[in-house]
Amino acid sequence: MTALVWLRQDLRLEDQPALVAAAAAGAVIPVYVLDDEAPGDWRIGSAQRWWLHHSLAALDKSLRKHGSRLILRRGPVVAALRTIVDETGADAIHAIRHYEPWWRAAEDELGDRLTLHDGNHLRPMREITTGAGAPFKVFSSFWKALSATLPPEEPLAAPREIPAPEKWPASDKLDDWHLLPTKPNWAGGFDIWTPGEAGVAAALEAFADVGADYEHQRNMPSVEGTSRFSPHLHHGEVSPRQVWHALSERGVRDAAFDRELAWRDFTSGVVLAMPRYADENGRPRFDRLPWRRAPDDLEAWQRGRTGYPIVDAGMRQLWATGWMHNRVRMIAASFLVKHLLIDWREGERWFWDTLVDADYGNNSVNWQWISGTGVDSNMFGRIMAPLVQSEKFAAADYIRQWVPELRKLSDEAIHDPETAGCRPASYPPKIIGHREARERALAAGREVR
Template identity: 70%
Template sequence: MTGSVLLWLRQDLRLHDQPALIAAAHMGAVIPVYVLDDEAPGRWRMGGAQRWWLHHSLASLAAALEAKGSRLILKRGEVVAELEKLATETGASEIHAIRHYEPWWVKAEAALGDRLHLHDGNHLAPLRDITTGSGGQYKVYSAFWRALNERMPPPDDLPVPRNIPAPDTWPESEKLADWDLLPAKPDWAKSFAVDWAPGEADALRKADDFVDEVVDYEARRDFPNIEATSRLSPHLHFGEISPATVWHKLDRARNADKFRKEMAWRDFAASLTLAMPRYGYRNGRPAFDALAWRNSAHDLKAWQQGRTGYPIVDAGMRQLWATGWMHNRVRMIAASFLVKHLLIDWRAGERWFWDTLVDADYGNNSVNWQWVAGTGVDSNMWGRIMAPLVQSEKFDAGGYIREWVPELADVPDAAIHDPEAAGMRPQSYPAKIIGHREARERALAAGAAIR
């Protein structure tokens, strides 16, 4: 087999706006390959929810490639070794891939040396080019956004190739079913398919629906009762749609500026972890290394299971378990509750989200948790403690609570946000794990102790 080129796929599982595919197709016969490497990411090995998504996304991509006369080759093992072995077997002279910024992928890309040809395409702009006057990565979002926005719009997205040149013979591929990415019995992900259809086709459809239907995103996005968010986050994480494609679709939407800034936050998070690769487990502000976190397995479990006695928190945590996703405003409330009310290390929450979110992303997960916790370089102050009961009422979460906490279905509107205070807490629903005032005073004291 000669004249072949490997197309190394990771979190870029699409054919539309795929610059690495276009470049590979110009070089010769293309062999698309996905390598499942559970060792290189270390503690960021894909969690259970992500693995469910990956299974279905790979199946969707394989079908799309077959429709173009191509195939998806699956390999499992240490990614650099597997790619080098496949290149030797096929006689591939080059490997083409879209650049990634997670620390384990940066390391793998460097190890592949000159045979690897990298292309930008998973962010709005090449992140290594969005730098401060001294050449470093930005650590404050507002400054990053100004620098990024000067380079917008992104280049026009690339069309799907009419055909993908195939090799005379194909290398052997592992079978997707043998990877056991789907849950064993009992199937905790059985309801995921109600909310999600992984793959490029649904990503493009969902983007079109959002753009055509979005009305005042900025004002409505914080209300969990309203379907006003795009739900594109897992599709963007797995690269089933490119940020450039979404950006250009937004040209026909009204009031798109806020959503574009949210997309820029995704780029900022990746840029920040490029500058600080250990951000996923090290405080951005070293002073917080001395904070006296509580080690309470009981409280952590209550939070994970949605049994804290705070309806808005519990609704979010149960939505997360059932669907692999949680409304963004509720994510902030639930995260703040774990860190400030329960005084449990943000890294315990990051671990839970990593395993249960279909859109778990190293940059977003790390930066968002540290933003809420106040431990990050660009984050809320420690003393900013979200009041979940106030937030619930402010953002009209009654219907959302009833949907996800059925024990409270019959609680009247006036009491739904805090049934315990109203004397209407059903026996089947737990009492508050801690009072808001008590939790606030404890958190403030813990913060004061490290000043």
């Protein structure tokens, strides 16, 4: 008996039910297929590709310690898997279930050859549904239903042995995929990350030191108070239930963090129910909203040149490191949609390309939440004031780190140097005033109503 283990966003040996099932039955051929055709507009973004390169290398190294290896192929995923089955005479394909629309289509096309396992959520998605058996579209209801099933099951240990086939199929060379960045002045700070399961272990240990004060510190961008698990979770180097139990073992249990972990599961349910959620407003009436086509404003936002220091710091952090502090993500996203009145999909796609943790469900649901266009979202008329947010969450040192033009300004002046009368010539004026932007956004919202 020989089985393929089809790997996607589940690049780990621990708590890997597809791998455990295949190894228990016979020889195993772990396979990763880089398919840039099936997702269409949602091909893997540039920052994710950097992470993917290092994560695949780390996984192959781990597999080789177990007498196995990772087979790489590129092209349409269903055709690639069928080719490997024909080459090896494999009897089955095992995989962890995914909820992105292109993965669901591929799973359906593979049919009876494919055995699917649950493993990327706190609980199997089919168990957390409404009374009608449908995925939840409101988080509070989802959280209530999920909470009744927690804690999650204990994670599975990695297989002690991963039986090898008599003959390995051919594999692409990872370097030939050219996943690493070529854009100038980009990704200079990606060295803060350690992709792979070793990086997960380090992140868990680091978070254990701050987790007790997570609810307060998570909103302070100048403080290292967040978990930074998101890219590891997105690429499946760790499962949510592994995170849950690992933190419990370390005495770190925080209600705010638990809800954020559950939010990732919730967003999978939203895109399961509404596969085009990343492209279409969750509330169709917002199709009438008069978005502005303003390429210069969009570029100023992307490059961190809006004249609002907290927004610019976040966008520059994103460009350099592939990640942005969660509180600042909300501020920056709200600024694009409400202050600049630019379609949320423009921001969503920028994040998709530049975030190492860009997740189809999480990214789309978060953008629609801040935009007010989603099925469970903030009100469109609720407009975050970036200058107030910057002062409230003590972002002065964060701004100094990412906007060096303002480094010498005082804590009082740095949030709004233009009003304070000390804006350096090297730093741009505000792209639009807060009051003017707010009135324009509210007028646009009235058109929708």
